[in-house]
Amino acid sequence: MAKLNIVILAAGKGTRMYSDKPKVLHLIAGKAMLQHVLDTATILKPAKTIVVFGHGGEMVPQALVRNTATFVLQEPQLGTGHAVQQALPHLDEDGVSLVLYGDVPLVQLETLKKILTNESSLSLLTQHLENPKGYGRIVRDTAGEVCSIIEEKDATPEQCQIKEVNTGILAAPTKLLRTWLTNLRNDNAQGEYYLTDIVAMAVAQGVKIDTTQPGNEWEVVGINNKLQQAELERVWQTELATRLLLQGVTVADPARLDIRGELECERDVEIDVGCIFEGPVHLGKGVKVGAYSVIKNSRVAANTIISPYSHIDDAEIGINCHIGPFARIRPGSKLQNEVHIGNFVEIKNSTFANNSKANHLSYIGDATIGSRVNIGAGTITCNYDGANKFRTVIEDDAFIGSDTQLVAPVTVGRGATIGAGSTITKDTPDGGLTLSRTKQHSVPGWQRPTKNK
Numbered sequence: 001m002a003k004l005n006i007v008i009l010a011a012g013k014g015t016r017m018y019s020d021k022p023k024v025l026h027l028i029a030g031k032a033m034l035q036h037v038l039d040t041a042t043i044l045k046p047a048k049t050i051v052v053f054g055h056g057g058e059m060v061p062q063a064l065v066r067n068t069a070t071f072v073l074q075e076p077q078l079g080t081g082h083a084v085q086q087a088l089p090h091l092d093e094d095g096v097s098l099v100l101y102g103d104v105p106l107v108q109l110e111t112l113k114k115i116l117t118n119e120s121s122l123s124l125l126t127q128h129l130e131n132p133k134g135y136g137r138i139v140r141d142t143a144g145e146v147c148s149i150i151e152e153k154d155a156t157p158e159q160c161q162i163k164e165v166n167t168g169i170l171a172a173p174t175k176l177l178r179t180w181l182t183n184l185r186n187d188n189a190q191g192e193y194y195l196t197d198i199v200a201m202a203v204a205q206g207v208k209i210d211t212t213q214p215g216n217e218w219e220v221v222g223i224n225n226k227l228q229q230a231e232l233e234r235v236w237q238t239e240l241a242t243r244l245l246l247q248g249v250t251v252a253d254p255a256r257l258d259i260r261g262e263l264e265c266e267r268d269v270e271i272d273v274g275c276i277f278e279g280p281v282h283l284g285k286g287v288k289v290g291a292y293s294v295i296k297n298s299r300v301a302a303n304t305i306i307s308p309y310s311h312i313d314d315a316e317i318g319i320n321c322h323i324g325p326f327a328r329i330r331p332g333s334k335l336q337n338e339v340h341i342g343n344f345v346e347i348k349n350s351t352f353a354n355n356s357k358a359n360h361l362s363y364i365g366d367a368t369i370g371s372r373v374n375i376g377a378g379t380i381t382c383n384y385d386g387a388n389k390f391r392t393v394i395e396d397d398a399f400i401g402s403d404t405q406l407v408a409p410v411t412v413g414r415g416a417t418i419g420a421g422s423t424i425t426k427d428t429p430d431g432g433l434t435l436s437r438t439k440q441h442s443v444p445g446w447q448r449p450t451k452n453k
Contacts, residue, residue: 003095010102011054022056024102030260036105079192135165147194376402
């Protein structure tokens, strides 16, 4: 394949979004619209990717700093043809240039491959719509060949009846595209330089014009306002749910599922209603996710049950665990196998070894929990002195009585028992009972610790 240039037009202001954020940075499925286009474009392995931006200043390139695209400013904005002109100095002369749009986020890879089939022609992506209002029309001659594209504001009443519309997405040999863009004029109702005017130039030169249709109508839907954004969001979520169902995942209600990243499921996974998945999430074989749970940037191993209303963020969950309901597993947490974390238990930056459990109303932060540990209701690790964080270690087979405070740094020995209602400030011996219950008293002259330098 010849060298491929990809030009993504992303300079629109998005006035109807009523937002200070550039239109192309608004989200579909948790990802900026422009990022969707870039991700798909990257799979084609282009020699050059040029993003033409305008409104919002540096907000667009700054939001996509991890991308290898070249960002080019269009100022002022004088139409789509003018936008592509800004990219010309950065394009490889030999090869093909593909023009995409940052506010048309869901065009699929297979559709783009079809457009790029003939490298010597001008290839247009068109769509037949029952209601073509607002779109430029594809004008064909008596032989059925494309002869021009007419914008609706410049169209005659007869041309407005045409149902085949221009999506704006096209591919052309770069040398020809450069020549056509140089000859654009702005003598039209908008006073702009239309990219679509290159079609008539191609016809005049006898260049073959191909058209292809997208695999799905939603692939070429552009976003101009929050209503359209919300409608396309639900269309895309339905598509993602359909793919999961066809892979064998049980989705209780496809209309009540939100995937805002990449969800990978093994066999016999079940997902109840209202669940949200953000970032990369992997669900192992037989995992069951209860209603209204949120899982973000995490891996959940086989046969684990996540009961309703649980939140898991940047964590690893082992085999045969039981989480929730109403549990919160925060970043840096790693639960091994057969761990139970119950209702209103919060785990942060902590590890639980096999067969340990904290079933009720506890906070375990910055802790290392051994195997077969039982943590009673109301237990907390006091990991923060107001300035610095410290770690708690609970060794294998320990039993922590209810309403215990473990003031870090502290270690509970192997097989130790802590009596209910204790405040533990010193390491406890292996195998023994430790408890602390004393009269209340205040410490005169005490000063709150300051942060270590």
